[in-house]
Amino acid sequence: MRKPFVAGNWKMNGSSTSTARLLNAILTQVDSFSSVDIALFPPAVYLKQVQEALTGTPLYWGTQNLSQFKQGAYTGEISAPMLNDFGCEYVLMGHSERRCLYAKIGLDQLALDYIIADKYGMALQEGITPIVCIGESPEEHDKGQTEEVVLRLVDIIIDHLGVKALSQALLAYEPVWAIGTGKSATPEWAQEVHALMRERVAKHDPATAESLQILYGGSVNGDNAAPLFAMPDIDGGLVGGASLHADEFIAICQAASF
DSSP: OOOOOEEEEEOOOOHHHHHHHHHHHHTGGGGGTTEEEEEEEEEEGGGGHHHHHTTTSSSSSEESSSSSSSSSSOOOOOOOOHHHHHHEEEEEOOOHHHHHHHTTTTHHHHHHHHHHHHHHHHHHTTTEEEEEEEOHHHHHHHHOOOHHHHHHHHHHHHHOGGGGGGGGGGEEOGGGGTOOOOOOHHHHHHHHHHHHHHHHHHOOOOHHHOOOOEEEEEETTTTTTHHTTTTOOOOOEEEEGGGGGHHHHHHHHHTOOO
16 A cells, blocks of 8 residues: 655745744644655755754655756755755655756757656665656647656666666656646546556566555645545645645645545
């Protein structure tokens, strides 16, 4: 039985004051989340504040990105060993919003997939659990290329370190056309894509596929969380905007608890 997982990605939002307020509100409900794992992903400048607030609680924390390099002249990047200094157990990688930034400087999506695979390997090397984001753009969705796009990165990840390494990772299906748009995928569509991902992993190793947690990300909120999480291959959510509002995020976590 896979334990539900809810990740709150705060993106580039917040202040020290709003972060304290949000953390306090979430922590008042922490006892009701015993059946779900929860991780918060603040902007890096608030990582110390989040670490201090969550230490000793059942909640985890992580960051929204990491470098594929361990150290060196990479201005603005954060390394996996640095994340260990803050007790980070999780890290997001491959989020579509970062993909868009790289695409603007001319890198194609296949090249980005290989960069993500390198980051995945670096996280595992340092004992940090990667949450690998996978999803199709609006154009790819309209052209019926969802399966091709999603399974391409799954295959690259498996080729990079072997299928069994996925037992130390999570996947997150985040259709780009549903992120920040208020247009969530239907539970049935999300389930179909999640099942495709699990089936591809199962071709290599059924046990790893069965234990692998696959999250859905794309305008998850308190209203649509329960029907999404009721699908057999959806193991929780990667939550964006709703994670900035305590009531919404708590409702999502409660939906995952049942």
